[in-house]
Amino acid sequence: MAKLPGEFDLIARYFKPLARRMPGAVGLEDDVCTWSPQADQEIVLTADALVAGIHFLPDDPADFVARKMLRVNLSDLAAKGATPIGYLMTSAFSPEIDETWVKLFCEGLAADQDEFGLSLMGGDTVATPGPLTLSLTAIGTVPKGRAPRRNGARPGDKVLVSGSIGDGALGLKVLRHEFLGLEEAHRRHLANRYHLPQPRVDLGRALMQSGRVTAMMDVSDGLAADLTHIAEASQVSATLRASAVPVSEAAAAILADDMSWLPLVLTGGDDYELLLTAAPDDVPALLGLAAELDLPLTEIGEIEKGSGVTIVDRDGTPLELGAKGYRHF
């Protein structure tokens, strides 16, 4: 780590300020952080690893890398209605990482700590001859026993999704210099949605508090795959109406030009929206909650007995995932 100050200097200069609102982190001068939830709360824990060149582009700006890493984990907390508290982060810095990179990286963390109200709690900083590798454990709290799980979907439930689907996967293509004919504002929107997902923390908490959600998770593997996860965990089947899936204006412009991008929208992932199920009678109340937060929440399908997920076209024709993507029967 020739380009970097020593580990202790790096921590004192850049990471310690990120822990100043967490008294139990003792300025990162101990090996541990102590903290306790309120008596009526349980903690919610989630961890993710990101490798440069696989989970983000090696030339992505450091502050975007930091914020995306935090937000990917905050999205997991949001799907359980949890309030973010803090995170532990381990960084394996590759040889090309210099102090400027770390400074910008920590500025990104600071910005999102302020935006989402959480704090660094601890971690570890090491060197690697391989690609930059980051690992983050995020901690939140939720009223005991109230976190919606994946396995509660029941036959008759409706399937809903927040925001819009497909922007993350299309945004990655924009960053890889595809869709060059697309309007510049649309290109910027898609790239931004890839770089900076919006974890639905407030919506997740409101949905959890309503007690009307039977299953919830965030869309990270792709809408089709994640609905399959809910169906499998709940031992039910699901129908997904492709035409009902909400897309941004930018994604709509791409699909209007070439509908063959639809499979990517439905399976591309990196959406970080909330996917949930609820009884039909509860849907209007949930839509009302989302409207109060000015966030779209859209009914996109139904839960039935059985197993598997069927994706249907506007006219009810099933679409099937073939070896090279979705195709009509």
Next chain:
Amino acid sequence: MAKLPGEFDLIARYFKPLARRMPGAVGLEDDVCTWSPQADQEIVLTADALVAGIHFLPDDPADFVARKMLRVNLSDLAAKGATPIGYLMTSAFSPEIDETWVKLFCEGLAADQDEFGLSLMGGDTVATPGPLTLSLTAIGTVPKGRAPRRNGARPGDKVLVSGSIGDGALGLKVLRHEFLGLEEAHRRHLANRYHLPQPRVDLGRALMQSGRVTAMMDVSDGLAADLTHIAEASQVSATLRASAVPVSEAAAAILADDMSWLPLVLTGGDDYELLLTAAPDDVPALLGLAAELDLPLTEIGEIEKGSGVTIVDRDGTPLELGAKGYRHF
């Protein structure tokens, strides 16, 4: 990851069984784990990253890698008197990692989960073109406000250390084919101490419960460096009597042959013993606690006003760390 099953298969086959005693992990079928401490407890969190070729040898057996990773973190918990509860782990698997390796790795985790009474709570499994990189966040509990910190050492306190110091660093040299003239039993002892440190969980808890410890941490960076950490955090100075530092029979045999290995013993690290301070009147009670657990606890120095750490020889002569290691004035 051509040699590995898919991520979901890998999780179902090898990682899910490690989470079966943690109901809030829901068989790793959700993105999060929920859990709450008892009302009188706070949680203690610590994280470490390990990179193959830097923190362990690339050809170290997978079960030893797993157990060492767990134990390094358990040692941090032990130094706060915490009872281990669980851990989240992210694994970035390099191309040469195959299913046999993962199976053995998880057998190592299972063995130490049983030995130390903790459970896998969650994590993430990704591929990397770089070296195998592991990150672990460990969670324990301690009665609220009772965790000994680094910053409580007071002038007049005695410095104590558990077990024996130097085996880890000497063990690494044995594994690198040094000390070939050493008795085979000694070589095995040292190699084993490097591979499989013994986190002092029971001793740490007993010391915390006694309320007689003013500062405590585990020895991972080296005895001299870690005593410096306590002195700096506590704004005091410390004297370390080199001749009082407890060493194993194997280390004693090496030092009897060549005292120039003493600096490595005092600075090599990877000891995972407990380093603590206490008022002189409290020392006998602490020694009694350790004796009940059949663990050596040895007085090795004193805390004074001022700053810095002085290492003294048997006759009180200061030893100084030169550019090439310790040297006499």
